[in-house]
Amino acid sequence: MKVLIEYYDKDVLKNIVAPLTLxxxxxxxxxxxxxxxxxxxxxxxxxxxxxxxxxxxxxxxVDVRSVEKLRQATCRVVERYGAENCTLELTGGSELMMIAGxxxxxxxxxxxxxxxxxxxxxNDVETDEKVCDTVQLTLENFLDAKGAELMGExxxxxxxxxxxxxxxxxxxxxxxxxxxxGTCSWLQTVASRGLPHELTIDSPKTVTQKNGREVWAGExxxxxxxKNGFIEDLQMTKNHVSFRFCSxxxxxxxxxxxxxxxxxxxxxxxxxxxxxxxxxxxxxDWDIYDGTRMGGNEIDVVLMDDSLPVFISCxxxxxxxxxxxxxxxxxxxxxxxFSKGLIATYSKEKDENTGTYxxxxxxxLEMLDARDILAPDFSNRLVRAIREHDLxxxxxxxx
Numbered sequence: 001m002k003v004l005i006e007y008y009d010k011d012v013l014k015n016i017v018a019p020l021t022l023x024x025x026x027x028x029x030x031x032x033x034x035x036x037x038x039x040x041x042x043x044x045x046x047x048x049x050x051x052x053x054x055x056x057x058x059x060x061x062v063d064v065r066s067v068e069k070l071r072q073a074t075c076r077v078v079e080r081y082g083a084e085n086c087t088l089e090l091t092g093g094s095e096l097m098m099i100a101g102x103x104x105x106x107x108x109x110x111x112x113x114x115x116x117x118x119x120x121x122x123n124d125v126e127t128d129e130k131v132c133d134t135v136q137l138t139l140e141n142f143l144d145a146k147g148a149e150l151m152g153e154x155x156x157x158x159x160x161x162x163x164x165x166x167x168x169x170x171x172x173x174x175x176x177x178x179x180x181x182g183t184c185s186w187l188q189t190v191a192s193r194g195l196p197h198e199l200t201i202d203s204p205k206t207v208t209q210k211n212g213r214e215v216w217a218g219e220x221x222x223x224x225x226x227k228n229g230f231i232e233d234l235q236m237t238k239n240h241v242s243f244r245f246c247s248x249x250x251x252x253x254x255x256x257x258x259x260x261x262x263x264x265x266x267x268x269x270x271x272x273x274x275x276x277x278x279x280x281x282x283x284x285d286w287d288i289y290d291g292t293r294m295g296g297n298e299i300d301v302v303l304m305d306d307s308l309p310v311f312i313s314c315x316x317x318x319x320x321x322x323x324x325x326x327x328x329x330x331x332x333x334x335x336x337x338f339s340k341g342l343i344a345t346y347s348k349e350k351d352e353n354t355g356t357y358x359x360x361x362x363x364x365l366e367m368l369d370a371r372d373i374l375a376p377d378f379s380n381r382l383v384r385a386i387r388e389h390d391l392x393x394x395x396x397x398x399x
Contacts, residue, residue: 001025003081005074007093007101008032008040008059011336012145013137014092017307018115019048021122021135022087026056028077030070030097033061039289043147050144064093070100075108083110090125091115117338120307137307139277142334149288154281154298155259156249163267165228170264172224174346174374177316183218184257185209191255199251202242217241230254261314261373262300265344268379269303269312275386276304286333299330305386309335312342319345319356319367328363342366342385346373 004024008031009015019027027048029041041059048055060077063069078086088105090098091114105112105125112125115134122131143150158166173180190203206216217236222243225231230250234243245251253259262280270278282299301312311331315323323343331341343365349357350369360367366385368378375381 001081001085003028003077003086005030005077005086005088005101007090007097008035009092011092011338012142012334013117013308013336013338014115015044016047016141016145017117017134017137018089018091018113018122020051020137020141021115021132023052024087025054026058026081028058028060030060030062030073030077030093032064035061039147042289043145046147047141047144050140064097067096067100067103070097071104071107074101074104078104078108078110083108086110088112089115089122091117134307136276137304139279139302139304139309142309143284146286146334147288148334149285150279151283151285153279154283155252155256155262157266157270157278157280158249158263160271162229163271165230166260166263166267169224169228169230170260171374173221173260174264174316174370176218176221177346179218179221181257182215183221184255185215186217187255189215191251197248199245199248200242201244203240205236205239205241225254258314258316261316261344261346264373264378265301265312265314265382268382269301272379272383274305274383275310278303284334305340308338308340310340310342310386311335312344315343315345315347317345318347319343319349319360321356321359324356324360324363324365327365340366340386342368342382344368344373346370 002022002024003026004019004022005028006015006018008029038059041057045055045057048057060073062073074088088101088110090101090112102112113122113131114125115122120134122134123129124131186207189207189209190201206214208214219236222231222234222236222241226234226243229246230253231243231245235241245254253263266278266280269275279302282302284299299311300314303310309331311327313323313327327341327343331339341364343360345367347369348371350367351371357367368381368385372378372381
């Protein structure tokens with residue numbers, strides 16, 4: 001029987017990477033006796049059972065302020081299972097837990113390992129030799145371990161053959177935002193007057209919204225939509241417009257003002273070939289045990305980069321502190337300090353070195369602004385911004 005002894009940590013990554021890599025028969029967590037939410041262990045068991053269906057998981061409350069009580073509790077686990085069957089993983093938990101664990105390891109002679117989360121390997125504590133490389137984690141691993149659930153995506157991700165048309169259309173709209181605002185309002189107004197599944201638009205070129213404001217169709221934008229395959233059969237006279245959306249998906253895109261930046265980022269990430277599990281408009285139920293199926297704030301783009309979740313917020317306007325805080329909360333909530341956060345904002349925040357940009361840096365978030373978004377090599381810039389994220393400093397930084 002292989003038994004892995006873990007010290008419970010608030011950071012999900014430290015709790016799951018070693019068990020998923022080493023595949024023990026039993027995982028024993030020693031945790032603060034003051035913990036009240038025991039669903040965390042229920043969630044961890046759910047995370048592990050998908051690859052280890054017969055796993056036994058134990059949770060043992062301990063006075064974490066006492067090195068001696070921690071040592072004694074650890075030794076009792078070893079006595080129960082036998083030192084030859086036990087491995088102590090010294091990565092998570094407090095400094096006192098690490099001290100107590102090392103003392104228990106030296107006393108019992110059990111194997112002690114440490115997970116190098118930067119180099120993605122597990123090392124023997126006494127010899128510094130590599131035991132093994134860590135497994136590749138998925139977004140599902142993190143969701144399961146947090147007691148959360150993916151509820152779906154607010155926008156259906158585009159097919160690969162749509163990537164290039166979306167790039168071209170997005171770049172055009174970004175360079176003509178004022179016209180796009182008016183045309184999008186016109187599209188939303190005329191579409192709302194028909195049934196949700198209707199694809200045909202037949203409308204005056206100028207219409208009045210409920211608030212009495214007039215909006216009108218931008219002819220050049222509609223021509224670009226047709227050119228790039230989002231609408232067809234476009235007919236325009238001096239006062240009238242008619243056309244057909246090529247699909248319901250295209251209709252959704254065409255009547256959504258801000259979705260084009262989300263699509264632009266999604267396409268750049270998905271087509272780069274370096275990221276896993278790229279999702280668009282992700283809705284997450286953060287507590288599957290509360291009896292209510294309810295999604296939190298939508299996360300514009302989520303992806304996995306080498307076993308770490310990356311959260312991307314897209315703003316087709318200037319960013320603000322509220323947007324930064326929302327992004328920070330989402331990334332800490334699911335991925336902990338090792339996850340990454342990036343905000344793509346159609347502004348000049350970086351170029352002007354604004355207070356929002358400085359705050360973004362302070363929070364350990366990355367930013368791409370209008371200059372990056374409009375660049376021909378946007379996909380490369382996105383990859384660099386995520387890959388150059390300072391993971392080592394995040395190990396110790398407490399924002």
